[in-house]
Amino acid sequence: MKLLLLSNSRMPGMAFLAHALEPITEVLTGLDSLLFVPHALADHAGYASTVREAMSAAGVRVESLHEARDPVEAVRAARSLFIGGGNTFRLLTELYGMDLVSLIHQRVRGGVPYIGSSAGTNVACVTIQTTNDMPIVEPPSFNALGLVPFNINPHYLDPNPDSSHQGETREQRIREFHEMNDRPGAGIREGSWLRIDSTRVLLGGLAGARLFRKDQEPTEHRPGEELDLLDLPSLHDSP
Amino acid sequence: MKLLLLSNSRMPGMAFLAHALEPITEVLTGLDSLLFVPHALADHAGYASTVREAMSAAGVRVESLHEARDPVEAVRAARSLFIGGGNTFRLLTELYGMDLVSLIHQRVRGGVPYIGSSAGTNVACVTIQTTNDMPIVEPPSFNALGLVPFNINPHYLDPNPDSSHQGETREQRIREFHEMNDRPGAGIREGSWLRIDSTRVLLGGLAGARLFRKDQEPTEHRPGEELDLLDLPSLHDSP
Numbered sequence: 181m182k183l184l185l186l187s188n189s190r191m192p193g194m195a196f197l198a199h200a201l202e203p204i205t206e207v208l209t210g211l212d213s214l215l216f217v218p219h220a221l222a223d224h225a226g227y228a229s230t231v232r233e234a235m236s237a238a239g240v241r242v243e244s245l246h247e248a249r250d251p252v253e254a255v256r257a258a259r260s261l262f263i264g265g266g267n268t269f270r271l272l273t274e275l276y277g278m279d280l281v282s283l284i285h286q287r288v289r290g291g292v293p294y295i296g297s298s299a300g301t302n303v304a305c306v307t308i309q310t311t312n313d314m315p316i317v318e319p320p321s322f323n324a325l326g327l328v329p330f331n332i333n334p335h336y337l338d339p340n341p342d343s344s345h346q347g348e349t350r351e352q353r354i355r356e357f358h359e360m361n362d363r364p365g366a367g368i369r370e371g372s373w374l375r376i377d378s379t380r381v382l383l384g385g386l387a388g389a390r391l392f393r394k395d396q397e398p399t400e401h402r403p404g405e406e407l408d409l410l411d412l413p414s415l416h417d418s419p
Numbered sequence: 420m421k422l423l424l425l426s427n428s429r430m431p432g433m434a435f436l437a438h439a440l441e442p443i444t445e446v447l448t449g450l451d452s453l454l455f456v457p458h459a460l461a462d463h464a465g466y467a468s469t470v471r472e473a474m475s476a477a478g479v480r481v482e483s484l485h486e487a488r489d490p491v492e493a494v495r496a497a498r499s500l501f502i503g504g505g506n507t508f509r510l511l512t513e514l515y516g517m518d519l520v521s522l523i524h525q526r527v528r529g530g531v532p533y534i535g536s537s538a539g540t541n542v543a544c545v546t547i548q549t550t551n552d553m554p555i556v557e558p559p560s561f562n563a564l565g566l567v568p569f570n571i572n573p574h575y576l577d578p579n580p581d582s583s584h585q586g587e588t589r590e591q592r593i594r595e596f597h598e599m600n601d602r603p604g605a606g607i608r609e610g611s612w613l614r615i616d617s618t619r620v621l622l623g624g625l626a627g628a629r630l631f632r633k634d635q636e637p638t639e640h641r642p643g644e645e646l647d648l649l650d651l652p653s654l655h656d657s658p
Contacts, residue, residue: 192583222598267595309554314592315561316548316599322557335586344431346609347574353553356506359461360555370585 182207182293183327183376185304187334187368187385189265189297197234197297203375203384205238207293208260213241215258219274220266220299227264251278258292265298265334268311272303273319285325294327298334301368305331310357310365312350328376330409331357336367336390351390351398358394364409365392372403381407421446421532422566422615424543426573426607426624428504428536436473436536442614442623444477446532447499452480454497458513459505459538466503490517497531504537504573507550511542512558524564533566537573540607544570549596549604551589567615569648570596575606575629590629590637597633603648604631611642620646 184200184207191199208214214235218227228244235242242262248254255261261284263271275281288294296304302311303324310331339349348356354365368374369387376382382404383389389401391409401407423439423446430438447453453474457466467483474481481501487493494500500523502510514520527533535543541550542563549570578588587595593604607613608626615621622628622644630638630646640646 188585190585192585222595270595270599309556311554312586314549314551314596315554316592316596318548318561322554335584337584337586345574345576346427346429346431347551347576353555356461356509357553357555360509 181289181291181327181376181378183288183304184293184295184373185301185328185332185368185376186295186297186373187301187336187387188370191371195234196230199371199385200373201238203373204235204295207295207375208238208240211260211293212239213243214260214262214295215245215254216242217245217261217263217271217275217300219245220264220268220271222270227266231262231264245278251280252283255280255283255287258287260293260295261288262295263297263300263303265300267316268299268302268308268313269315269317269319271299272308272322272324273317275303275325276320281323281325285327288325288327301332301334304328306363307331307361309361310354328381328409329363331361331363331365332374333365333367336369336372338369338390351392354392354398358392362394364394366390366407366409367392367398374407376410379410381409383407420528420530420566420615420617422527422543423532423534423612424540424567424571424607424615425534425536425612426540426575426626427609430610434473435469438610439612439624440477442612443474443534446534446614447477447479450498450532451478452482453499453501453534454484454493455481456484456500456502456510456514456539458484459503459507459510461509466505470501470503484517490519491522494519494522494526497526499532499534500527501534502536502539502542504539506555507538507541507547507552508554508556508558510538511547511561511563512556514542514564515559520562520564524566527564527566540571540573543567545602546570546600548600549593567620567648568602570600570602570604571613572604572606575608575611577608577629590631593631593637597631601633603633605629605646605648606631606637613646615649618649620648622646
């Protein structure tokens, strides 16, 4: 299994995906094509064009799922997958609608490299229950691809001590997640990513991550650290 | 119909509900008891105690739904309702679990005053699709109480021009809601509320609101304005 789960796809002042070209190239070693899933955004064609331009720098040809005559066949034939960010509820709804949830799970578990960013990172988890997105559409289930046995909160934000806003901080939200769920949650800040294979979870990028476990104080992790997240109960143990 | 839908329940430096005691007292005119629904938070007893203290200033006795032997009977007997804030997904899941969704709809449509704050405001709408909350638990449906024929985004936040955060702004999120849904969405800032009866929606509080309609530019509204939101198609026209 070979996963690269990015917090976000663009850093301020940089081109789309530019901050993560090195780990993307590493995950795609030996492959020159990618199947891109643009369904988290409404504008599939515009999104595919952005990703094509970003990946051309790495010499990778991008096919976009929205152009495939048969999405199931396209995923069956894909040599690598990239699911982009946008709205997680819309993305998961469309993956169910195209009957791709189990198939993507099988293919990635079988070795097809998977890159996700933001919403594409959320759907790689057991459920989408730690997304930041607005529930603009109702998916058939919150259960997602289940590629990793924990939850991720992308775009993780530390509390702002100067804010008078009364909405919950991100940390409070993840604590509420743990009032209802047992799985660990990794809050990965913008510019960070997790590089995952069958035996380890490696934290990459610049900004670090914060790990939340039920009934425990959160722990802070620096780039280059391995996170102890794979020795967990079976997947899809949703509440 | 008599509704008071608050953006939030506490302003910085003020006691719980203190900023909204005047409209609360007005909505409860002639009534000295309130049935409080604490289920958006995990700590029902602590939450009920906070609300009891806040309402004692107004001479209103608070019964809390978590103490009722029969929740259905308690809602049937209630002379007014207050649903507090917390996590909207948890709140709606518990309302369905107690079989209260239709009953609350009927009672409020029949004239029982309803006060909601934050999550309690979200569930008053047709659906919870403009909540800011994390989907920590999966409700049977996103359809909510349907007391008003539009959506509300409480704790509405204007974009911060100094922020380099790459997550969607609130306005972008509501635009995405309108990529998938037709209903108007009212973004009500902290300290604001909507006072609604069968014929009008009045914006109260200090901070104003921003109104979003599909395929239109958002409009800005000041306290004291009436919002043109009741002449809408029938309820539960969810996507």
